[in-house]
Amino acid sequence: MLERFKVPEADRVYVMPEKMHRVTKDIFLKIGLDDDGAQDSTDVLLGNDLRGNESHGVSNGLRGYVRSYAQGSLNPATEWEVVRETSTTANIDAKHALGVHVGPKAMDMAIDKAQQHGVGVVTVFNTGHLAGCSHYVYQAIEAGMIGHTMTAGGAGITIPTWGSRPFLGTNPLAYGAPARTMPPYMLDVATTQVAANKIWLLQRTGATVLPGWITDENYEPELEETPAPGPESRGKYGMLPIGGTRENGSHKGFGLGLMNEIFCNELTGLGPGPLNPHQGGHFFVAYDIEAFTDKEKFLDDMDELLKAVAEHPPGKGHDRVVYPGLLEAEEIEKRQKSGIPYHTEVIEWFEGHCAEVGVECDLR
């Protein structure tokens, strides 16, 4: 994550991950999830916070989920149902379970199918926010497999290349693969220049938005550095696809966003997100390495590849070269020792909410 997204030092409260895990799980239990569901949901959010991906941890997500459960648009019960299934594929009606609730079980199912048949593909519809795609891909990595996850989330945020109106969601995708001794490869990115959540983080950190990241209020690409739009501007600017402008390749970002839309919304039977507002669908794949090649050689080859990136001589003005997953692994180690830096405002929300619903809140 670029420096500008990080919580400023003066505003940080460091919380040990176990403490935050306990409080978050208790909040999910209070909402009505069973122990297994509360554990899975919390693991997803805390995993993101541990990896340094605070845009998709408890800071931004949890209070929204709490609101949605209270309003009844999310279902805390484990009522999901497989509506189509083959030996290698499945489509799940989540019955409005939150993405972080049903997602771990959907990836487990894909892994199980891959173990038996080489590859497993599981789609999910009628579901809520997945909180990024990393956690699910790490599930596949832990099972010694290659993982792939996408989610279309809500649409009406991203402006098509040459377009003038919000259309797609930020439609993130993730891929991960294990290595023998090197931290695993793990890419988890929005198909927009930055994730929508990151703009909200900037409001909290006070940093600026870089040229080509978002649009102005007329939905034209903003090509100057500008202050982050405040909460009152929500819906009045659009996200730009990866690349930013056509000359710089935004048709690739828009094309990848559409691919995501097709797998998560059309293939699940939900129908086009930009036209029929719904919570969006998810897509999970696991590939068994042994079905294609010798797994021991694969792990050695991955080590060799990832080491070559980590040891690549850096260009002018840079300290090092990294691969997706490397900084995350370093961050996990650091945060497990010294705690996760949350913004004071986030801790205050936790304390207020816990008092309100009667959950013990030992975070400081």
Add this chain to the structure above:
Amino acid sequence: MLERFKVPEADRVYVMPEKMHRVTKDIFLKIGLDDDGAQDSTDVLLGNDLRGNESHGVSNGLRGYVRSYAQGSLNPATEWEVVRETSTTANIDAKHALGVHVGPKAMDMAIDKAQQHGVGVVTVFNTGHLAGCSHYVYQAIEAGMIGHTMTAGGAGITIPTWGSRPFLGTNPLAYGAPARTMPPYMLDVATTQVAANKIWLLQRTGATVLPGWITDENYEPELEETPAPGPESRGKYGMLPIGGTRENGSHKGFGLGLMNEIFCNELTGLGPGPLNPHQGGHFFVAYDIEAFTDKEKFLDDMDELLKAVAEHPPGKGHDRVVYPGLLEAEEIEKRQKSGIPYHTEVIEWFEGHCAEVGVECDLR
């Protein structure tokens, strides 16, 4: 394709596709491919030319293939062998068949497995150039499926984000999905800002390279508009990942390029392309829509989605909004009627080569 890549009007020779197909197929037959192999190989190249993707048609590719067959680094015989197989996956040793030769058969195999089990995944190693990924994805579309193809090709071209040396290939990926009446969705893009072939096309058309597309001779991002590097500069500049710079998201392009490298080279058992030079591997997937949802609804939903993009109000300075595959479909119609515009230099190569090897060359 941006205007700058197109053959200038004064240098164009229009050739009807059937004529170019006949001559190209005869050249492949002369090399020693059997009729089926020559037909498949020619279909791939002419398909690219018909869609307006001349960077991956007969103009740039064929003379290189001819040279490699002559040198013995490509094998014209159909000797490939499946080395691992499950009901839904396969890994093929191509025994140095050209990508355009073995590729159509590999995707047929993926489609067949998907028809039986919902999804089919086929990888290929010890193989040559795939000439882009579009053709194979269209095979899946024609079978009523979602298709996905990647190829790692040769490495040592693309500079990692923050890096200083050529490392990955341009590692393209393609996705396609059918619709009912709208031209299908079909995205086929390099994970670099532009395909390497496109820089060579610019040398022929005399257009410039835009900021952030390639590096200078010190492998630092070239952030000014510059003349296209000439053939004497081959190897002296690097391609930049999608995004161009880290601030503009090049870690996403680099991360996608690595993903491609892992699926095409590590999963096939070839090992890291950047470290052990080889011709690279390919990756083909077909998804059976009916395994997940009602196919008739899917086709209607795709129509609705793609129509909404094609009818999206364009932004300032633009005439229309398009989705990947739409311009290609329009170009096919145009070129089937009026012929494919080749550069005179390309036609002269054909005439010279045909005279040399004794193939009839009726192109003008």
